[in-house]
Amino acid sequence: MRRYSQQKRFLFAVDCIIFGYDGQELKLLVIQRSFEPFKGMWSLVGGFVSETESAEGAAARVLKDLTGLDGLYMEQLHSFTDPERDAVERTVSIAYFALIDIKKYKQQINEDYHPAWFPINKLPELIFDHTKIVELAKEKLRYNAALHPLLFELLPAKFTMPQLQSLYQAVYNAEFDKGNFNRKLLSTKLLLKLKDKDKLNSKKGAFYYKVDIKKYSAGFKSFLNFVPSQHVNSVL
Amino acid sequence: MRRYSQQKRFLFAVDCIIFGYDGQELKLLVIQRSFEPFKGMWSLVGGFVSETESAEGAAARVLKDLTGLDGLYMEQLHSFTDPERDAVERTVSIAYFALIDIKKYKQQINEDYHPAWFPINKLPELIFDHTKIVELAKEKLRYNAALHPLLFELLPAKFTMPQLQSLYQAVYNAEFDKGNFNRKLLSTKLLLKLKDKDKLNSKKGAFYYKVDIKKYSAGFKSFLNFVPSQHVNSVL
DNA sequence: TCAAAAGTGTTCACAGTACACCCATGC
DNA sequence: GCATGGGTGTACTGTGAACACTTTTGA
Numbered sequence: 001m002r003r004y005s006q007q008k009r010f011l012f013a014v015d016c017i018i019f020g021y022d023g024q025e026l027k028l029l030v031i032q033r034s035f036e037p038f039k040g041m042w043s044l045v046g047g048f049v050s051e052t053e054s055a056e057g058a059a060a061r062v063l064k065d066l067t068g069l070d071g072l073y074m075e076q077l078h079s080f081t082d083p084e085r086d087a088v089e090r091t092v093s094i095a096y097f098a099l100i101d102i103k104k105y106k107q108q109i110n111e112d113y114h115p116a117w118f119p120i121n122k123l124p125e126l127i128f129d130h131t132k133i134v135e136l137a138k139e140k141l142r143y144n145a146a147l148h149p150l151l152f153e154l155l156p157a158k159f160t161m162p163q164l165q166s167l168y169q170a171v172y173n174a175e176f177d178k179g180n181f182n183r184k185l186l187s188t189k190l191l192l193k194l195k196d197k198d199k200l201n202s203k204k205g206a207f208y209y210k211v212d213i214k215k216y217s218a219g220f221k222s223f224l225n226f227v228p229s230q231h232v233n234s235v236l
Numbered sequence: 237m238r239r240y241s242q243q244k245r246f247l248f249a250v251d252c253i254i255f256g257y258d259g260q261e262l263k264l265l266v267i268q269r270s271f272e273p274f275k276g277m278w279s280l281v282g283g284f285v286s287e288t289e290s291a292e293g294a295a296a297r298v299l300k301d302l303t304g305l306d307g308l309y310m311e312q313l314h315s316f317t318d319p320e321r322d323a324v325e326r327t328v329s330i331a332y333f334a335l336i337d338i339k340k341y342k343q344q345i346n347e348d349y350h351p352a353w354f355p356i357n358k359l360p361e362l363i364f365d366h367t368k369i370v371e372l373a374k375e376k377l378r379y380n381a382a383l384h385p386l387l388f389e390l391l392p393a394k395f396t397m398p399q400l401q402s403l404y405q406a407v408y409n410a411e412f413d414k415g416n417f418n419r420k421l422l423s424t425k426l427l428l429k430l431k432d433k434d435k436l437n438s439k440k441g442a443f444y445y446k447v448d449i450k451k452y453s454a455g456f457k458s459f460l461n462f463v464p465s466q467h468v469n470s471v472l
Numbered sequence: 473t474c475a476a477a478a479g480t481g482t483t484c485a486c487a488g489t490a491c492a493c494c495c496a497t498g499c
Numbered sequence: 500g501c502a503t504g505g506g507t508g509t510a511c512t513g514t515g516a517a518c519a520c521t522t523t524t525g526a
Contacts (some may be wrong), residue, residue, distance in 0.1 A: 004325055007284040009245035012317075012328055048243040051326070055317035057493045079315045079330050081291035089240055090287070092248055092328065162478075180516065182479070205526040207381050361482065398505070415507070438504045454497040
């Protein structure tokens with residue numbers, strides 16, 4: 001029992017669920033496989049973990065290869081281990097989800113992967129268990145974003161309240177009252193009002209805000225009304 | 237790129253963080269290793285994943301071996317993949333945390349493992365990165381239990397409000413007002429009041445409750461005041 | 473001047489908090 | 500009958516929800 005030498009070794013991969021927002025819809029970045037097996041089918045971008053890197057390292061590498069971007073928001077989602085999940089050979093996959101401002105991405109796209117953005121509710125069929133993985137990622141994104149200031153990662157550094165509200169509405173597929181939304185987000189004290197306005201989307205113009213980085217890190221765990229927050233945070 | 241045959245294969249293990257409650261304190265079940273390497277040191281219970289089982293299957297098997305219990309509450313915590321984390325050979329470990337009523341466990345203990353319960357704040361030194369894993373598990377337990385009806389898994393099928401309150405107080409290391417606590421828990425409609433009382437812990441006696449299984453599964457996602465719950469749940 | 477979107481104010485209902493009080497029972 | 504812990508009532512406060520209202524500006 002527990003003797004290392006007698007144990008089976010497995011392939012070990014990462015898959016990235018990349019969310020983006022274009023101002024209208026929440027979208028997912030997938031690639032069209034240019035190699036066998038399943039050439040031509042849609043898939044999450046992923047890769048095998050090499051001998052010297054951690055899974056986080058591999059995921060960051062894969063993200064960088066595809067988007068050209070470093071330092072994206074990244075979070076371990078779940079590990080998928082069904083012996084039958086990969087049709088070729090048993091592979092354990094750790095899924096990461098990442099958030100990205102689509103506009104930033106566009107300039108640095110890597111066409112080797114044949115990537116495409118799909119609206120989150122109009123995804124094509126994906127290989128293996130990738131559809132299931134995406135479903136879980138959507139669920140976790142909504143869950144986490146309800147409690148923590150995640151969604152800013154999907155917007156440019158400067159954004160307006162109406163833009164932020166549109167994003168939340170897209171993520172939760174719901175309408176929010178603008179007055180209540182404004183007050184609620186401002187009450188977190190995580191936003192800094194800037195002096196200039198966005199005049200493209202309305203006549204009056206909407207003030208830009210940016211995230212207050214100092215408070216952002218500190219307040220990450222206690223964003224919206226996380227109920228027994230004083231206790232949860234104080235004991236962590 | 238992405239050629240299966242050229243990739244490295246790795247050892248793949250599960251580790252279980254087993255929480256228990258004895259009526260006083262939140263405790264963790266660890267084992268004393270009876271084999272090399274690191275014989276005699278304290279460790280989470282774990283095991284390698286075999287060729288035909290999933291990680292969930294392996295974790296359930298390990299739990300059953302140690303506690304004699306099936307069907308414990310179990311949740312995937314996180315995967316640990318640092319190339320250096322296992323001193324013997326690179327091993328990817330998926331951590332699961334489990335919740336167990338200590339009294340149920342006691343009758344079925346498997347002494348081959350040399351297991352011991354330690355209060356959560358007085359743990360011995362653990363091998364590898366197990367201390368870090370336990371810290372993360374404690375954090376996630378508090379986080380999840382604040383939003384979902386998890387902690388019932390740590391109690392017998394029949395329990396009293398004061399017992400439930402003690403448990404919450406042990407987990408959050410805080411005092412709660414009994415009146416507010418009662419009303420809050422009852423407002424979830426997840427508890428059924430029974431006709432008999434526990435007379436051991438007080439003269440007056442406290443009514444037993446049990447979890448309403450039907451509502452339990454349904455209400456799992458929307459327990460305490462999870463803020464935008466109507467939206468979060470409706471879109472999931 | 474009017475339409476459209478940004479932003480503010482106001483009211484209401486309800487949930488959380490604190491704390492006083494009553495209840496049942498064993499000694 | 501009194502101490503002990505279980506359980507209920509209540510008044511206060513703050514937050515979220517709904518919606519009316521004001522502001523700014525381009526056409």
